Amino acid sequence: MNQFDTYSNYYDNLYQDKDYHGETKFILNAIRKFSRHSGKDILSFGCGTGTYEILLNKKGYTIVGVDLSAKMLEIARDKANQIKAKIDFRQGDVRKFKINKKFDNVLALFNIVGYQNTNNDLENFIKTAGRHLKSGGLFMFDCWYQPAVLKNRPENRQRIIKLSNGHLVKRTTTQILDIEKSLLHITFRLREFNSLKKTPEVKENHPMRFFTLNEIDYFLKKNNFNLRRVCRFKHLNKPISENNWDMFIIAEKL
Numbered sequence: 001m002n003q004f005d006t007y008s009n010y011y012d013n014l015y016q017d018k019d020y021h022g023e024t025k026f027i028l029n030a031i032r033k034f035s036r037h038s039g040k041d042i043l044s045f046g047c048g049t050g051t052y053e054i055l056l057n058k059k060g061y062t063i064v065g066v067d068l069s070a071k072m073l074e075i076a077r078d079k080a081n082q083i084k085a086k087i088d089f090r091q092g093d094v095r096k097f098k099i100n101k102k103f104d105n106v107l108a109l110f111n112i113v114g115y116q117n118t119n120n121d122l123e124n125f126i127k128t129a130g131r132h133l134k135s136g137g138l139f140m141f142d143c144w145y146q147p148a149v150l151k152n153r154p155e156n157r158q159r160i161i162k163l164s165n166g167h168l169v170k171r172t173t174t175q176i177l178d179i180e181k182s183l184l185h186i187t188f189r190l191r192e193f194n195s196l197k198k199t200p201e202v203k204e205n206h207p208m209r210f211f212t213l214n215e216i217d218y219f220l221k222k223n224n225f226n227l228r229r230v231c232r233f234k235h236l237n238k239p240i241s242e243n244n245w246d247m248f249i250i251a252e253k254l
């Protein structure tokens, strides 16, 4: 069972406030500005429940979405079917995924690179992108920037979310830093309840890596990518800084 399988039932409710529309606009703008191709196809790593992919498909893009979690993909396929969107969602591991096609763009959105905990994982993730991009194609992803994570340490949190069935879910997030390995160990505990009953607690561990720009650049160059832009996520013209965790990378396949 994949770590996201249990979480998947709550995923879209938990991220109902995430600005998928604004972020999709930003991605489209980045493609327009940096792409050397006019082609409109995208391979999307860690597509999850398919929200970005559906929005990009509405804008005329042909999408193949890959994810490890069968449950997340089931939700993605249901959502796409409901609006008759034709999106090719496939189960696979982005560290070794293969499809006999080259794309104009590869995306990995919402910190998919953070799940690549070791240098080996990171390199295989980049190699998969490289195998599937045309020369001049773009690889774009967001991640956490190490100097900012170390300066602005994470805090434990608690949130109550209302589900579409009227029930409530309490999510408790605890976070432990492993500085040596550049990992943040996030534990989510979820409990659904209403006035009559509580369901058993669901617990998930997500070890998420944060990065220096140097290490990302090193593995990109080593695998025939050229860094075209490093900026804040959603802000092509704002530089990364130790005050903001997010870092957005635009790399081009040589």
Ligand SMILES: C[S@@+](CC[C@H](N)C(=O)[O-])C[C@H]1O[C@@H](n2cnc3c(N)ncnc32)[C@H](O)[C@@H]1O
Residues within 6 Å of the ligand: 002, 004, 045, 046, 047, 048, 049, 050, 051, 052, 066, 067, 068, 069, 072, 092, 093, 094, 095, 109, 110, 112, 115
């Ligand atoms: C935070 S969710 C993001 C989902 C989606 N991109 C979004 O923004 O809503 C992370 C997703 O990455 C997937 N994932 C993590 N590691 C993966 C890997 N090695 N290969 C494929 N999918 C992976 C998980 O299964 C999960 O669905």
